[in-house]
Amino acid sequence: MLLNASSPFAARIGGRLLAAALVAVAVIGGLLVLEAPHMASAQEPECEVTDLGTLGGETPQLEANGRWTTEDCDSAFRAGSDAHSYSFQVEAAGRVRIDLLSSEADSYLYLLSDTGDRIADNDDGAAGVNARIERDLEPGAYRIEATTVGGRGRGPADFSLTVGYVEGCETIPLGVLTAEADLTATGVWTVDTCGSRIEPNHPAYSYSFMLPASGRVRIDLTSEHGDPVLSLASPAGVIGANDDGGPGRNSRIEKYLLAGVYLIEATTYLQADRQPLVADFELTVHLVDEVAAQHSFILKVEESLAPDVVIAGEPFMVDFRVGNVGGGDLPEDWFVIVYAIGPRAYADLEIPSSETVWNAGASYHSSPELASATSTAIPSFEPIDVVLPRPGNSWVFLGVQPFQLVEDEGRYDNPGLFHGIWRNLRVVTGPIYGPVTVSVDGAAYTVEAADDEEGEVTTTVTLVADAEAEVDDAVQAKATYTAAVRELVLDGIFERPGLAGLAPSDQAEAIEVPNPSSSTLLKLFGEQYLEAIAIWGFDDVVANGEVINPVHVQELVLHVADKAAQQYAALSAGWTTIDEHVSGGGGLSFEDAFALQAELAYAERILAPIAAAGSIATQAGPGEMVPADEFDALTRQASCRAASLGDAFEAAGVEEVEALLALDAELRANLDVFGLGSDAALCAVAGVDRENARFLQRLGIDDAGIAAMMAPARAPQPVVEATPVAPEPYRLRIIASLRGDGRVEHGVELYGQHFLPPSRLLPADAPAGQWYASGEVEVEGHSIGVVRARRLADGRIELGFRDVNGQAIEPGIRFVADPPLGIFVRSSVIEVPRPEVAEEGSSE
Structure with a gap:
């Protein structure tokens, strides 16, 4: 996994790894004895210092009880708080734990040198809100201040103080690591477990092992309920540290090591008092068979592709190429998850294994842009949609992870195998473009949308003839709209995915699209449906009680698709003329921009599905095998179940809607693709009003005039054609x-x-x-x-x-x-x- 230090997620992981690495430093050489640093010094206390005695020999623990009365001496460090001061001697170097416990107050603890220099302080290091300091101390004199967080305003409270050596902090030898047997250890992290050398509030165990010959070693620290953190060191220095490198929250270090002695610290990301009731763990040290590993599967993200700039709250596609670079096939009882993670974002897709998928050397891409000389495209490999909600500098991590289905246990297993690539990107609040020149009501304006450091986009509109002139709000809205259509719609219009299946005919048939609203598109669809039906006279056939010839339905689909190609020829020719005018330095007018968006909505939402149906009907007649990929794609487009053919008929002025719907049912029964083409178009139309409103919203346009031009003539609630309940007969x-x-x-x-x-x-x-x-x-x-x-x-x-x-x-x-x-x-x-x-x- 590649970490990018500039990303928030990477910073979080990096911080945890740094802490774990520091732990590894402390593990080197066994126990580390801390000298008291001279960082902060308390003034000479005016209160009595109670001598606890000497720790060591026959006295493994010192104790004291007291009470904060609200009238005691002032704390040297916390204004307004009572404090009791104590002194003690350490006879023999060792790990010392100091607990300050109170059931009535929030205790706070300071450890000082005999000269008053602060060594450490703690709040809530023990269970609950009790305080604990745990350190390796050398022989000498020390002082303690026992105080509170809440101050005197919280009232009096009793407390108890204990100072003692901590048992169980010794390094545990695991033995000699060989290929014949793993080295293992188990334990439980609790509030009383010896603390980590660098993060003493985190419980930890130390282990050592001997590697007799150089080799690749894998160390796993797993816990069902805890959050393991693993570190590895040798007498020569830090080797590695890891958090979450194994399956789930488990940790893993895998390194090639030279022969010698190595030290491990098994700790947890959770503080001692925040451990779950059961926080047991298992440590496994394994000598990897590198030859066998090279003959196993190894899945890697070979490449990823995402936009450099995206808009907050709007989905964008992450493409990728993933391959099996190992020497073995992925077993068929495994499956693969390809996932994308970003701040407050997660999306994934599942690709199962089979005899032909995830074989050794195989590579798959979700986009031709990422294709390699050996990669292929398969249906299950699709771009992943991601939405990032917040503007500013951001990131996306694209990963791949295999899982094995353990059927007998009803669970999925993963041995910690995953790989991924980071991508940095920028999230802004709206489109960025310009400066561009547009025309509104005959006047030329310059429009520019630019973002600041936080990703906030501001749009400025300036009159070309007078840069200082004030621009009316309505004119600003039209100019902004026109500039956005030029930059976001006209630029690259023929590369839009929604037009991919359309090809212009040699003949052109003009079509007028007054606006991009659902009511207009439904009316146009209904009118052309009626025109096509009338040509074949299907209503007369049904009226005579005769069956419909499926070949005639196929001919109808091909006729409608040919007409769609003719209409697209006229539309695309007009777009080309506008594009050439703008490319030559001319300004796009508001009227042309509005017409362009309306025509594009018609082409993408009505003509494209009709063309797709025609393509299928061209390749397969009634009773013949349809092209599976095209048929499945059209089926998905037609599956919204929010479209109503009846609405289209009503918009076209049909009076006998029920009769026409009955005829449509007969046509669908004779050729599936006839109905799919209609439903796909209706599904696309069903979402056009929402998309139109979103287009204005992302531009920051709140103009009633433009909104009214795009609004449907009527706004009925979408008719949901629910799946009929199977009748009794x-x-x-x-x-x-x-x-x-x-x-x-x-x-x-x-x-x-x-x-x-x-x-x-x-x-x-x-x-x-x-x-x-x-x-x-x-x-x-x-x-x-x-x-x-x-x-x-x-x-x-x-x-x-x-x-x-x-x-x-x-x-x-x-x-x-x-x-x-x-x-x-x-x-x-x-x-x-x-x-x-x-x-x-x-x-x-």
Whole structure:
């Protein structure tokens, strides 16, 4: 993992690592004896100093009890607080702990030299709000001041003082590390555990081990409930320190070490009194088999890509390339998480392992910009969206981490393998651009949006003819809007992802888009839908009760897609003209900017989905295999469930909305992509008003005039077409397909599947008017009835159904005229009772 010291997150981690590194310094050579530094000196106390005696020999602990009465001597360090002073002697060097405990007051403790120089002080180092100082002291005289935090205003309180040697601080030898066996140790961090040499309020254990031959060593310090911090040193100096380098909050150090003796300190990021009730840990020292490790998988982030400048609160994409640079495949019971972390931000995606994914040497990219000579793109590798909420200098960390599913235990396991790359970026409150020249009401203005050190963006509008002239608020809003459209919309307009699937036709058909509101886009969509339906006369076909030929629906989709290409040809030609004018030094006018945004909304939200549907219909006709990637992408676009085709019909002035919706359902049943194209467009339109408002908001434009120009003609609540609750009867369609020998095959379509009964062929020479019945149609293990069919004197075929009660069911659309060869046609929906319902009905 790469750390960037300028980032806040890195600073936090770096601080913790520094503390751990200092611990390692203190571990060197075993116990470190501190001399009293001369940093602060208390004046000669006026109060009596109580001698506690000598610590050592037969006296391992000194004790005293007292009371702060509010009338005692003043503290030498804390104004307004009582203080009691004590002295003691240390006979033998060692680790000494001083506790000042009180159940009634918030105690504060000072350790001084015999001359009054302060050595250490503490508040809350023991349990609760009690004070503790723990230090390695050499023989000599010392003094203590026992005082309080709250001062005399908190009233009198009793206290107890103890001074004693701490047991269990010795370095524990683990033994000799060999390839045959790991060295291990376990322990529990508690409030009474010996403190760290540098952070004495943090409990710690010290260990040593011998490495007989040079090799790569991995040290893991794990704890289910604690937050381990690990440090490693040798008599030659500090080797390493780590916090959170292992799985979760666990710590890990992995280094190539020369033969020799090494020292480990196992401590925790939490202070002693802040440990959970159970804070046990396990230390493992392992000699790594480097040859075997090279033949295992190693996942790394090879490259990442993010914008240098992003807008606070708005999502931006982080692209990446991740590869398995190791010599082994990732096992199939593993999966990989690629994640992005930033200040107050987290997003990730999961990529499972398989026989073809995460093999040795494989590399995958989320964007062609990051492709290498050997990397490939796979569907699950998509850019990660990240939102950073606060302006200013910021960062994003892109990481990869594998996990193993432990099925028997119902959990995921990770051995601490992860890798990542930091990226610095800048977060601003709005777009930055300019200076650019625009035109409002015939006058030229210069507009510039610039950010300060904190990322706050300020927009200035200046009249070109008179830089000192005051600019009206409404004019400022229009000028700002126009400049933003020029810089954020017109610049690079043909590289926008929303236009990627559109290609202009050789012929151009003009289309007028008055504004980018949802009501305008719905009206245009509805009008063109009606126009296309009228060309094929589908309403007459349904009115006659005849089935719809799926090939004709395919032709309809291709026709609409061709018209979309013609309209895009006209729009893109206009955009090119504007772009050439601006590139030549001309100023973009407010009117052209507004028209450009409206036309772009129409192209991205209506024309692009229609073109995508046309592309699919071009590659696959009825009953043929559709291009999976394109079909899935369009399905995702159409899945918002917030779009209403009825609203589009009403906006286009349709009176018989229900009849047209019924016809739409028949067209969808005959060709899925027809409905997907419509739904994807409607989903895109559903979000346009919100995007328009957000565009003005990010520019800091609060102008009622511009907002009104973009507002929909009416603002109904979005109609959510909820998934219908499955009714009691089966809702199905009868299907029929003409074979090459003239016979007609029958079945039913339910749940998107075909259920074909035995004896399902209507003979080619069947007499006119004579009904033929298929074998039993079985659904979910039960017969639901039979399909009926007969030839008519006019050459058509009539379809029907008879349920298990013998009741004949006639679809509204049931006549087949000139069926296409080898393609199923469909009746309208019929309701067939479920077997249990039929049995109840038969008893009547």
